[in-house]
Amino acid sequence: MGPVTILETIQAQRERSRETFAEACVYAAQAVIATLVVLASYEWAAKPGGVWAAVSAVLVLQPGFQRSLAASAIRVVANLLGVGIGALVGTMIPDRTVAVCIALVFIILLCEIARLDMGVRSACASVLIVGIGSDSLLARGVERATAVSIGCGMALLLQVATYPIIQRVMGESTPAPSAHDEA
DSSP, X not given: OOHHHHHHHHSOSSOOOHHHHHHHHHHHHHHHHHHHHHHHHHHHHTOSOHHHHHXXXXXXXXXXXXXXXXXXXXXXXXXXXHHHHXXXXXXXXXXXXXXXXXXXXXXXXXXXXXXXXXXXXXXXHHHHHHHSSSSOHHHHHHHHHHHHHHHHHHHHHHHHHHHHHHHHHHTOOOOOOOTTOOO
16 A cells, blocks of 8 residues: 555545635634643643643634534543543552553443543543653642643633634624534
């Protein structure tokens, strides 16, 4: 299989157009703004975890408020579950490697039972981040949960704030997003 064939297997099956390029530019601007605001806020507050908040903000930004809201909800719930399971198992089992492995099994099974397919990777990452580190489990868990929530909140605020600008530039006339819109 040549390089072009490999690339073709992972490319999105869509056309490139002015609209898709404009969406990419909006996403780039939102990602940069979210990152700068979150990192500056964390630096101002002299708190750790800013990078995780920035990662969360960038990961949940999507075209359209409803998609970002859904991605944020999935990410927050999955991370809270991962933090909880990781911290709980970590307090009961002193060997961190063993604790993380057991917590991974539990979180994957819990996500299966709860049908959180879209959140299982975030939940697993959260287990690893909380379970492996030099700070206390509680400190890492609180830092992770807070950073993910702040990052997701920043992404949603940014989308609501930029929606009128995007609509004006794109020439669309649809109602502004709200947290109560139906998907």
